[in-house]
Structures are given as structure tokens and as C-alpha cells.
Amino acid sequence: MNPDGLPRTEVPAAFDAGAAAYDRLVGLNPGYHRDLRISARRLLGRGGRRILDAGCGTGASTAALLAVAPGARVTAIDASAAMLAEARAKPWPSTVDFRHTPAEEPPEGPFDAIFAAYLVRNLADPDATLRRLRGLLRPGGTIALHEYSVRDSRRARWVWNAVCGAIVIPLGRVATGDATLYRHLRRSVLAFDGLADLGDRLSRAGFTDVRTGTVPGWSRGIVHTVLGTAP
Numbered sequence: 001m002n003p004d005g006l007p008r009t010e011v012p013a014a015f016d017a018g019a020a021a022y023d024r025l026v027g028l029n030p031g032y033h034r035d036l037r038i039s040a041r042r043l044l045g046r047g048g049r050r051i052l053d054a055g056c057g058t059g060a061s062t063a064a065l066l067a068v069a070p071g072a073r074v075t076a077i078d079a080s081a082a083m084l085a086e087a088r089a090k091p092w093p094s095t096v097d098f099r100h101t102p103a104e105e106p107p108e109g110p111f112d113a114i115f116a117a118y119l120v121r122n123l124a125d126p127d128a129t130l131r132r133l134r135g136l137l138r139p140g141g142t143i144a145l146h147e148y149s150v151r152d153s154r155r156a157r158w159v160w161n162a163v164c165g166a167i168v169i170p171l172g173r174v175a176t177g178d179a180t181l182y183r184h185l186r187r188s189v190l191a192f193d194g195l196a197d198l199g200d201r202l203s204r205a206g207f208t209d210v211r212t213g214t215v216p217g218w219s220r221g222i223v224h225t226v227l228g229t230a231p
Helices: 008-026 032-044 060-068 081-088 126-134 154-176 180-191 195-204
Strands: 050-054 073-078 096-100 111-117 137-148 208-214 223-229
Touching (some): 008 154, 008 180, 032 223, 060 073, 081 096, 126 137, 126 195, 137 195
Parallel strands (some): 050 073, 073 096
Antiparallel strands (some): 137 223
């Protein structure tokens, strides 16, 4: 096992294996869907009717976007076919289009906004992908990274390790018979950028007006929104 988590090429297959139980497990986190809506509101506070949901998984991020902007046109993409199948099985308005493609090969823009929830740390080349995503935004369009980041805070690392060791990994093993995906979650978050470094990634990718915010509850200081604007 890679100490930082799964090799990036194996991540979609791990999500395929865990797709059937994924919604049930994240639903046990009382703030999971609320936090996505918080980031969606931060992203769409300036408006935006055509949105790319990059790494949509089973559609939780898509639902958060529609809760904030019910009439938006959302193109939702993911590299895991099984996660997408779970998403497509839910009722959606005709304005939502799910596509099986990795974030490294996004559809053509332009988009008013891009939402990337729990995506960047699973990319083989985050900087190159963020540059490509920036190129899909109209001038003045906004990206929101909704992501775990604990490296800059000793408290956040302690809480993250405690929650994963006591709750996330054992529940994942019981629900799926294999805790690989959830061990990857723990390790990949611990190895991932600190919040300042994640903001620097957006700046290096050409985004301006980079700003951050966290969420309430147990994941305060662990889950963050990092926003950037395409010039």
C-alpha cells in the first residue's frame, strides 16, 4: 500500500468497489450534505447557470448545486462507472447531464462555475488538471474546491485520525467487506496539501482572488472551501 493512499490509477476501481454502500456510509456523517451545500453557496453566490461538477461521484455534490441553484444546467463527470450508475439511478431534472469521463478529460466549456468536491487529492497531476479546468471557465467564472485539508493543524490531524480509526474504516469494512477505499481516504488526506498549499495550487494554475472558508461541526478546520476566479 502506498503510504499516501492508493496509486492514482487504482482510485476509480476502488470507488467502483465501494459504490453500492457509499451513500449509506456518507449519510452517517451528519454534516456531509450540509457541508457540500455550504461550498455550493460560496461558489454560486455570484450566480452561474452552467456548472461543471467535476468528480460528482454518486451525485451528492450535484444535489448540493441544485439545492442552491435549482434551474442551473449541470454537467456532472466522474471516472468511476459504478459511482455514476448510482447517481444516474436517482431522479434528476432534465438540466443535469452525467458523463463517464475523468476530470483530466473534461467536456468543452465554457462554464460559469466548476465544483470539485474531494477531487484534487485523487488526481495524478493536480496542477495540470486545474490549469485545464481554468481554461473551461468564462472570464470571471469561479472554481470551488471542496476538500479535506489537515496538514496545517495538529488538532485537525488528531481529529481526522481518531474519526477514521474509530468510525470510518471499521464501518467501511462492515458495509463492503473491504476497507481499502477508507484506508485510502485516511492516508490520502494526511498526505495532502495544507490549506495554504492548496490555495497556492490555484494561484499557480492561473486563478485569482483565491480565498478559503471552513465548515461548522466536527469537521471544522478539516473540510474547507477553496475558491478561485478565472481572469
